[in-house]
Amino acid sequence: MIKTIGACKRSLARATREIRSFKAFALAAASDFQSIASIAPSSRHLACAMLEGLPIDSATTVVELGAGTGAITRVLLEKLPRHATLLAFEINPDLIQCMRESFSDPRLVLVNSRAENLGRELHRRGYQRVDAVVSSLSLRFMPDDRQRIMLETLDPFMDERSVYTQYQYVHGLRFENGKARRHTSLPFLSQYFDSIKCRTIWRNLPPAQVFTCRGRFRNGPALQARARTKPHSAGSLASEQA
Numbered sequence: 258m259i260k261t262i263g264a265c266k267r268s269l270a271r272a273t274r275e276i277r278s279f280k281a282f283a284l285a286a287a288s289d290f291q292s293i294a295s296i297a298p299s300s301r302h303l304a305c306a307m308l309e310g311l312p313i314d315s316a317t318t319v320v321e322l323g324a325g326t327g328a329i330t331r332v333l334l335e336k337l338p339r340h341a342t343l344l345a346f347e348i349n350p351d352l353i354q355c356m357r358e359s360f361s362d363p364r365l366v367l368v369n370s371r372a373e374n375l376g377r378e379l380h381r382r383g384y385q386r387v388d389a390v391v392s393s394l395s396l397r398f399m400p401d402d403r404q405r406i407m408l409e410t411l412d413p414f415m416d417e418r419s420v421y422t423q424y425q426y427v428h429g430l431r432f433e434n435g436k437a438r439r440h441t442s443l444p445f446l447s448q449y450f451d452s453i454k455c456r457t458i459w460r461n462l463p464p465a466q467v468f469t470c471r472g473r474f475r476n477g478p479a480l481q482a483r484a485r486t487k488p489h490s491a492g493s494l495a496s497e498q499a
């Protein structure tokens with residue numbers, strides 16, 4: 258009987274938390290759809306798919322980009338070892354506040370800053386390498402130069418064992434000058450990673466493709482251009498353009 262009451266209380270707490278997250282997410286999407294780029298937080302199926310193939314069991318440092326209300330953060334925290342740190346970047350102040358109210362895990366560091374600043378933020382906290390990067394950023398809405406800056410600031414922190422995961426919705430629609438056209442992040446990611454595995458997760462609203470990217474960064478176009486001009490650290494590139 259006591260066990261049943263306990264289980265009911267936990268279910269009620271989970272339902273209340275989910276309703277609060279949905280509400281915060283919907284309000285944020287209504288006020289800034291360009292950044293949120295979605296109508297609902299990711300499903301648990303998508304969150305689990307994003308973590309498949311990551312070196313989670315042995316991870317010490319994981320970065321999440323675009324944490325939202327924490328749909329993927331929660332699953333990450335369930336799977337990460339006790340000694341690990343999860344640095345979750347999120348630009349929306351209301352969603353950061355929602356995350357603060359929902360999570361009290363000491364492994365979670367919430368960073369209210371743009372993903373493009375991650376080099377500076379990681380250096381400031383003394384990190385030199387990351388095991389995994391889990392990105393929910395909507396690359397289809399992000400200008401190309403910002404996408405490049407974001408990936409290139411990651412470069413010094415990634416090695417051949419590090420893994421980057423990214424999802425994008427299967428419809429892949431991008432609106433430019435009042436016109437809709439299809440967009441896929443695959444060609445862009447292929448400029449940076451040696452190997453990309455792709456799978457579709459239908460149990461999400463909307464369904465999404467997950468890209469699991471490995472291999473040390475190739476010299477992407479901007480890295481090559483930069484090498485041709487003068488030495489320039491990725492961190493300073495981010496801070497100049499942020």
Ligand SMILES: C[S@@+](CC[C@H](N)C(=O)[O-])C[C@H]1O[C@@H](n2cnc3c(N)ncnc32)[C@H](O)[C@@H]1O
Binds near residue numbers: 298372
């Ligand atoms: C599609 S939502 C994903 C939210 C959550 N991870 C999920 O899967 O439910 C993308 C999130 O990225 C955040 N975001 C957009 N651009 C960002 C940037 N440049 N740096 C950090 N966060 C960003 C948005 O505020 C939004 O919360």
